[in-house]
Amino acid sequence: MRLIAYAGEAKSKYITAINKAKESQYEEAEKLCLEGDSSFSLAHKVHQKLLTRTANGEELDMDLLLIHAEDQLMSTELFRTLSREFIDLYKRI
Numbered sequence: 001m002r003l004i005a006y007a008g009e010a011k012s013k014y015i016t017a018i019n020k021a022k023e024s025q026y027e028e029a030e031k032l033c034l035e036g037d038s039s040f041s042l043a044h045k046v047h048q049k050l051l052t053r054t055a056n057g058e059e060l061d062m063d064l065l066l067i068h069a070e071d072q073l074m075s076t077e078l079f080r081t082l083s084r085e086f087i088d089l090y091k092r093i
Helices: 002-022 026-055 064-092
Strands: none
Touching: 002 026, 002 064, 026 064
16 A cells, blocks of 8 residues: 555656646746655655565565556656656746
């Protein structure tokens, strides 16, 4: 659940950052991206622990919750990249 919570929080920050850039609030957008990065880092640490457990031969239950968590992390990573691109584009327009 921590992975889902951290990834969701990060994604929300990135989406809000894009909206702030759209309103020409670039400093706020950058601040939100940094906050998103902090949450994303926490999500990534949880993910890394799961990968380490698997690499050490521990069996993990592959249930819908874990699949959802992985999906959240991947989509958040995409929003992380896109938020920077959108902010840059809004600054140019």
